[in-house]
Amino acid sequence: MNWRFSMLLLLLLCFDGPGIKCQEEEETLPRNEVLGEPTVSCAADAIYVKLRTKSTFLGHVDVKYTPDKSCFQSLVTNNQIEILIPHEECMVPRRRSLHPTGVILEVSLSVSFHPEFTTVDDRIFNMQCFHQKKSNGSSSSLAIGSPQPPPTDTKGPSCSYEVLTSPEGSPAGRLALGQNVYHSWQCQNVYESCIMIESCQLVGGEETHEVIDSSGCSKHESIMPQLEYHNRTHVGASVKVFGVSHTSIVYFACQVRLHPQLPTGECPKPKCDLMRRKRDESSSQFPSIDVRSQNLEISQLINVTSSTESQIPSESVIQHTCPDIHVESAPAEEASESKLIEEKKICADFRSVLIVSILLTMALIIITTTIVVLIVRRQKYEIASMS
Incomplete structure (x- = not known):
């Protein structure tokens, strides 16, 4: 009866006792958000970003697509976040601009409001810094927040290089080996010139x-x-994703050469036959534009993106199982048949060895048991004789 009285007293305290919590309240974090747009300052060797949040920031920030996750510095004070991103340490992507003349640096910043997880409230900011060289030799910097494009001169040519999820898709970010993507080069304001893609490199680390x-x-x-x-202004290629083994963050960099049209009005194209592959030295006199793709994060995991098209896996695991039943197949080449016969022979040999091993083990167990029984009986007989 004592335990029943104790349970009744506990229930009375839970219902009537002030200040006593019988059910643990679920811990919830207040919803937070970024107020306004980030403030971006472009220095000669780093990008400085400042953000303000609605309430105290308890999450974390991350510079996306950088191979070194500790390359940047962050300072959080209540509802203000400050991030310093060095160009060299974080390998900030850059591309050259001809009109106007300068260099464009791009960085993506991820703001996660939960200290451990990524949630729907998280934000990603894409920011650009444009470093322009003036005619007097000095330089100036201009910060450009997402999603505004960099400043361009409508009178001069401008080119872009993007890796898309499909010919009509969006720019790719995180990809898996073997996934189908589309490399796209496009130029504007080239007038009567034709573009030709040259000297492309995959850069990893x-x-x-x-x-x-x-x-x-x-x-x-x-x-x-x-x-x-x-x-004249659009070049593309359907490619299965590939990367390098020592890093998962890569990008592509190319040169876009502006060629004049041929007398026939057609555009010159690369001659890539094995017997005719030779660079036209005269093409070096034509202007070129350096372009680079966005940063890509390549996953080493196998990813099947289409049920109708087989994907090439990154790591092939060969498995072989012995057939339990005989399945008649269509006639094949003699080499394939001999290979199948050889595999069946190996399986048969393996089964024979397995059966022999099992029989030997059973025989050994029986012999050992018999010897033990005989020894025990002999000891009992000797004890009985002595008594």
Whole structure:
């Protein structure tokens, strides 16, 4: 009866006792958000970003697509976040602009409001710094917040290079090996000129790997096919995602050469036949524009993106199981049949060895048991004789 009285007293305290909590309240964090747009300051060697939040910031910030997650510095004071992103340490992507002359640096900043998880409230800011060189030799910097484009001169050519999820898709970010993507080069304000893509490199960390040579031809057609020239200002290629082994963050950098049209009105194209692959030295006199893709995060995991098209896995695991039943198949080549016979022979040999091993084990167990029984009986007989 004592335990029943104790339970009744506890229930009375839960219902009537002031200040006593019988059910643990769920801990919830207040909803937070970024107020306004971030303040971006462009220095010669770093990008400084300042944000303000609605309430005290308890989450974390991250510079996306950088190979070193500790390359930047962050300072959080109540509802203010300050981030310093050095160009060199964080490998901030950059590309050259001809009109106006200068360099564009791009960075993506992720703001997560939960200290451990990513949630729907998180924000990603894409920011650009444009460093322009003036005619007197001095330089000036201009910060450009997302999603405004960098300043351009409508009178001069401008080109872009993007890796898209499909020919009509959006820019890619995080990808898996073997996934289908579309590399797209486009230019504007080239007037009567034609574009030709040259000297493309895959950049991962401190290493570069050439994929398109100076004549505009692919050096590794098994992973980077020859480019398709759709018109004077648009070049593309459907590619299965590939990367490098030592880093998951990569980008592509190329040169876009502006060629004049041929007398026939057609555009010159790279001659990538094995017997004719030779760079036209006269093309070096034509102007070129340096372009680079966005940063890409390549996952090493196998990812099947289409049920109708087989994907090439990053790591092939070969498995073989012995057939339990015989399945008649269509006639095949003699080599395939001999290979199948050999596999069945190996399986049969394996089964024979397995059966023999089991029989030997059982025989050993029986012999051991018999010897033990005989020894025990002998000891009992000797004890009985002595008594």
